[in-house]
Each structure stands twice: as structure tokens, then as C-alpha cells.
Amino acid sequence: MRVPALLIATTLLTGVPAHAAGGREARFDRPHEGWSNSVLRSGTPERVGLDPAPLDEALARVERYTRADASGHPLFSGAVTLYAHEGAVVTHEPTGWAVRYADAATELPEDQRVPMTRDTIFDLASISKLFTSIVVMRQHERGKFELDDPVARHLPEFGVNGKEAVTVRQLLTHTSGLVAWLPLWSQYPDVPSRLKAVMDTRPVNPPGTRYVYSDLNLITLGLLAEKWSGRGLADLVREGITAPLGLRDTGYNPPASKLDRIAATEHQAGRGVVRGVVHDENAWSLGGVAGHAGVFSTARELAVLGQAILNGGHHAGRRILREETVELMLTDFNQGFPGNSHGLGFELDQRWYMGALTSPRAAGHTGFTGTTLVLDPLSRSMAILLTNRVHPTRDWGSINPARRVVADGLARALAVSPRRGTAWTPEADGAVLATRDLARQAGEQRLSFSAFVDLDPGDRVVVEATNDGATWRDVQVLAGYGQRRWQRVEVVTEAALNYRWRYTRGTGYGGRGVYVDAVRVTDQHGVLLDAEREPAGLHSVGWRVADR
Known part of the structure; x- marks a missing residue:
């Protein structure tokens, strides 16, 4: 017009x-440039200038989602919500149940349920892709590869059936042309045949021509990291991320000693109610360690990783990535695919779950089990919602409205003066x-x-x-x-x-x-x-x- x-x-x-504006009011309308330098600590909304009312409203709505509605069931059984701003954890709130169902539909008596707590351990599902991507980029820092190297140069068995030109960057940005998923767990008898199926798969699109979110990209990246380093993926995550950041409850295949703190996921045929073992069937069939899924963590420990990213790759004096590497990971390489902004591993600018925190700089990821991480470098804030939304079934609907509720609550707590x-x-x-x-x-x-x-x-x-x-x-x-x-x-x-x-x-x-x-x-x-x-x-x- x-x-x-x-x-x-x-x-x-x-x-x-914002830091020179007189007082400590958190301002949405004064975006930061550069990195934070905060160590995660406990705080209150008021101490860091946030309006607590929108945070409280969001928490109340999350709690309502754990109650049965007109459908006869809740949106999810339980959740832990965490908000942090300028390194201060201002909200860390559990609600609902970590274990609520005995099978695919039967609710346990309340005295047999397990409540959510602040230190409940969740199956992060696809948020695991961030851990794999960080491990890969640590190898990049060591000069093991260039982003536009053909994958087949480093993993020759991958370079068949039209994948000869697929690059590492295309795997990280989901523009490789690979299909989204293969039924590895049900169509192949053992781990070697499942990995061979990934290596042998044929692209459905010419590399670099379309965005298709694919688990196979990250499975391949996990194999690349192992090839470059000579170490297993679980070891690389532990040595490169969880140990330096002091994360004790984060990793693959949690020990049985932590089972009482782990949120249950889905009731599956042949597996019962899955708890303490990875929910994703393909990751389970690969021994619980895979590039696309398998990491377990708590809200607080995931927040430590988030703060390290907001800090440009370090936390509490321990560095896991260089600043320039973090900048690369938060750069949109998918400008040719509107609506699918993506850095190296990190999703960017996704309003469907980042809500009012959305900007071209907003970064994060979600997981199929009901997990969400949103990082907002412009306000040096993060919003985390961890749920067990597949407990007891994946068929009860999308939790994206709850994801936006949580992100919106933080955005509205930041002042526009x-x-x-x-x-x-x-x-x-x-x-x-x-x-x-x-x-x-x-x-x-x-x-x-x-x-x-x-x-x-x-x-x-x-x-x-x-x-x-x-x-x-x-x-x-x-x-x-x-x-x-x-x-x-x-x-x-x-x-x-x-x-x-x-x-x-x-x-x-x-x-x-x-x-x-x-x-x-x-x-x-x-x-x-x-x-x-x-x-x-x-x-x-x-x-x-x-x-x-």
C-alpha cells in the first residue's frame, strides 16, 4: 500500500x-552488544530489575497445564521452569509429577506418584543436538576440519549414493538433503547395521537446496567427532562440556543410583514406562549415545550451559568454546530458507517457541520429550521449560503454547520504558x-x-x-x-x-x-x-x- x-x-x-541508565532496571528496549560475563547464581526478579508479575503469571499457566482439562488429561504431567537474567536465576519452579502414570493411560494413586523437584533429571531429547554441535565445533577449533569440507573427506563411507558433496556445514544447518528420520531401531538388527543405514542413505534433495530438520545429520556429526578425536561421543561431551562446567547430572545413560530423580517418559510396547533410559527409539537402539538424542540433565545444569553460551563460551573461569566459535554457532547460515534460520547446531529466530523473546539473535532448541531452551543474548537472559510431555503418551498434543507462555513471561518482565x-x-x-x-x-x-x-x-x-x-x-x-x-x-x-x-x-x-x-x-x-x-x-x- x-x-x-x-x-x-x-x-x-x-x-x-542499560547498565548506565541509572539503576538496575532490565530493559527490553536497550539491547546489549557483546557477551555477558556472568556466573550463574540465585537471585530475585526485583534485584535484577524484572517485573515479577509476568513471570508469576507464566508459572501459574504452566501449573494449569499439569491439570486435566476438557480432554480428560493434562497437557503434560509435570514441569520445571527456570528464568535467568544477567546470570541471576530468578525463577526455578517445579510443578506436577515426574512420574504420574502406571501405563499408557492409568494414573497412579497420588501417594505412589513422584513429584517434580528442582533437581529432577530430564531426557533432553533433541537438545542433545547442541551438545553434539559443541563437541564438533571444539574439533573445528583444533583444526580437524573446515566447515565446507565434504563429509566424505573425513568419513569415506558416507560419500555414497549422492552424498559425495554434502558438507559439514550442511549437516549442522540441516541443509544436507538427508531425510528427517529412519526407523533404525526396528528395521535393522544391530548397531553396525543401523550406522551403515545412515551412511548408505540417499539424499531426497540436492545438498544445499532445502532445509529439512534431520536426526541423521546429527548422528553423522557424532560419528565425525569420534573419527576426528578417536574418542567416543559420551567421552567428548564429558571431557569438553560437562566436566569443565561442573555438571554432575548431565550426560548419557544416567546411573541407576539417580533413577529416583529422573522424570518418566512414554509407555512403549515392549519397554513399559520408560524412565532412566533414553526415550528416542533410535538413540536407544544405538546404546543410548547418539548425536541426535540421549543427553539427560536438570534445568539448573542446562542453564549453566546456556550461560556459557551467553558469556561467549565460558562460565566460572572455565572455557568450552572460543568467542569466535560461539559467534559462528549463532550466525544464521540459512538466510536462503526464510523461516528456518539456523546457526551451527543452534536454531535461531523461531517465534513458534521463542515467543516474544524472538529476534534474529535469539537462539535455542527444543526436544520431543517436551524440553525447551531459549537464549536471548540481547537481554542476556534465558528461559528454560523442561517437561515430560510424552508421559504416558506422545499423542496428547503439542506443548508449543506452553513454550511460548514461558518465553513471553520473560519478555514481558523486561521493561519497555x-x-x-x-x-x-x-x-x-x-x-x-x-x-x-x-x-x-x-x-x-x-x-x-x-x-x-x-x-x-x-x-x-x-x-x-x-x-x-x-x-x-x-x-x-x-x-x-x-x-x-x-x-x-x-x-x-x-x-x-x-x-x-x-x-x-x-x-x-x-x-x-x-x-x-x-x-x-x-x-x-x-x-x-x-x-x-x-x-x-x-x-x-x-x-x-x-x-x-
Whole structure:
């Protein structure tokens, strides 16, 4: 749509760094540059400037998901939610049950159930892919390979059936052309034949032409890491990640001594209720250690790994990756595949589970068992939701709404402070913020205001003008996300009777929101409206005053 304005100018208002802004208020609208340097510690939302109310609301909604609903069952049996900001763990909350069912449908009596606790150990499922990717990139630091090396140069048995040109980078970014999955556990009799099936598989797409999330990519990367190092994958994870970071409950095949702390997963034919053994059938058939799945951990220990990434590869004086390696891992190599942004191992910019924390810098991963890690380098924060959503069955629906609830809670706890005295933000689709009628004369007017915009791609705010109060014309559209900075918007247009900001809600998941502040209208004769000096000059239907 053409915007009928004579001049539109937008100026970025960068302000001062958040740490220099006076006080410790956590600010969504002042993104950090560079790495954190925090050691994970216990804290409170108030001590690090977070609004506790959105965090509490998110926790309450997570707790409700553990109760039976109209379907007759909960969304998931239990969960542990962890929020951290600037190294402070401000929330670490268990809810529900680690073990709730005796089989695929029968609930245990309450006195036989096992409650979730802060130190419950979860099967991380595909979050294990991050551990494999870190191990691989540690080998890259040692000069074992280049990202664009053909895999077959290092693993000759892989280079058959059209895979000769597949590169290590393509495995890490899921652009190799390999299928998503093979039934290794049921179609092949032993570990050697299962691994050979991965090596022999034929691409379904030419390498580098499509994004297809594939477990086979990470199984292959695990084999590559073992080939480069001469060590097993479990040893590489222990020596390169868990030991230096001091993680005692993180790794493959947890010992029986920890069984009473492990969350149960699915009831499977021939296996019963799976607990303490990897849920993923292919990883199970490979001995519990595989590049795509198999790692167990707690929320707190996963947060230590997350903090190490936010710190640029180190935590508490122990480095697991170089800064430049972490930067590579958080760089989007999939710009040719919109919607599938991906670094080296890390998923990027995925609103379906990162919610209002989404930006091109947001990184993380999910796991099929119901696990989620979201890292937000721009606010130096993380949100972790660990659930046993496949207990007792994988067929009870997606937990993506809960994932977004948790991410949104942290995003809304971070302040978006007015540029001047009073800012406005919409609360409902169709909400309108309008000026009073203006004393207009022939000629031009200049409308200026400050705007903070962090919206879902389907949302927008349209700035409109009218000459008669009945017919409105567009003069500006506010849209976009991820920039996280106030902008000064100036529009020069023909004289109008009044202006309005109309919020249109799309069909997406939503973002942190849009804020309008410091509205001012002038013409050649002077100031027609200064909303900071004349608050009654703005009228709202569905917008609220926002003070943080």
C-alpha cells in the first residue's frame, strides 16, 4: 500500500547502555552488544530489575497445564521452569509429577506418584543436538576440519549414493538433503547395521537446496567427532562440556543410583514406562549415545550451559568454546530458507517457541520429550521449560503454547520504558489511539512521535489521518521485530483534522508489543498538539498507559 505522505523520516533513538541508565532496571528496549560475563547464581526478579508479575503469571499457566482439562488429561504431567537474567536465576519452579502414570493411560494413586523437584533429571531429547554441535565445533577449533569440507573427506563411507558433496556445514544447518528420520531401531538388527543405514542413505534433495530438520545429520556429526578425536561421543561431551562446567547430572545413560530423580517418559510396547533410559527409539537402539538424542540433565545444569553460551563460551573461569566459535554457532547460515534460520547446531529466530523473546539473535532448541531452551543474548537472559510431555503418551498434543507462555513471561518482565513521561500500548485487536481535533489551516503538518515496535510479522499499527472525521487515509505503518530500540518517526503530510494509531492483530503468536510516546503535531504556525504537555489531547479505545 502506498503511503500518501510528503516526507517520512525515522531516527533511531539509541539512548545509553542499560547498565548506565541509572539503576538496575532490565530493559527490553536497550539491547546489549557483546557477551555477558556472568556466573550463574540465585537471585530475585526485583534485584535484577524484572517485573515479577509476568513471570508469576507464566508459572501459574504452566501449573494449569499439569491439570486435566476438557480432554480428560493434562497437557503434560509435570514441569520445571527456570528464568535467568544477567546470570541471576530468578525463577526455578517445579510443578506436577515426574512420574504420574502406571501405563499408557492409568494414573497412579497420588501417594505412589513422584513429584517434580528442582533437581529432577530430564531426557533432553533433541537438545542433545547442541551438545553434539559443541563437541564438533571444539574439533573445528583444533583444526580437524573446515566447515565446507565434504563429509566424505573425513568419513569415506558416507560419500555414497549422492552424498559425495554434502558438507559439514550442511549437516549442522540441516541443509544436507538427508531425510528427517529412519526407523533404525526396528528395521535393522544391530548397531553396525543401523550406522551403515545412515551412511548408505540417499539424499531426497540436492545438498544445499532445502532445509529439512534431520536426526541423521546429527548422528553423522557424532560419528565425525569420534573419527576426528578417536574418542567416543559420551567421552567428548564429558571431557569438553560437562566436566569443565561442573555438571554432575548431565550426560548419557544416567546411573541407576539417580533413577529416583529422573522424570518418566512414554509407555512403549515392549519397554513399559520408560524412565532412566533414553526415550528416542533410535538413540536407544544405538546404546543410548547418539548425536541426535540421549543427553539427560536438570534445568539448573542446562542453564549453566546456556550461560556459557551467553558469556561467549565460558562460565566460572572455565572455557568450552572460543568467542569466535560461539559467534559462528549463532550466525544464521540459512538466510536462503526464510523461516528456518539456523546457526551451527543452534536454531535461531523461531517465534513458534521463542515467543516474544524472538529476534534474529535469539537462539535455542527444543526436544520431543517436551524440553525447551531459549537464549536471548540481547537481554542476556534465558528461559528454560523442561517437561515430560510424552508421559504416558506422545499423542496428547503439542506443548508449543506452553513454550511460548514461558518465553513471553520473560519478555514481558523486561521493561519497555517511555521515552518521555507517558507511553501508550494497545491491548486488543482494533484498538485505537487518536488525537483530539486539531485547529488546522491550509498547508502541511508535521506529525512526530517515538515508537517502539516489536511485533509478530502479522501484526501492525497503521497511522491514519482524516480531514472530515469520517474518511481516513494511511500515513505510516509500524511493523517489524527484533530491533528492540525506540525510533523517532516524523511524517509531513497535508493538514489533517486528527490522527489515529490503529492496531491490527495478525494470526501469529504476537511479540513484545508496540509503544507510542511523545506525540507532537506542528504546522507552519507552531505547535498544534504536544501530548506530553496535554495528556487529554489523546483519546484511547483499547490502548493503555504504559510506565515500563
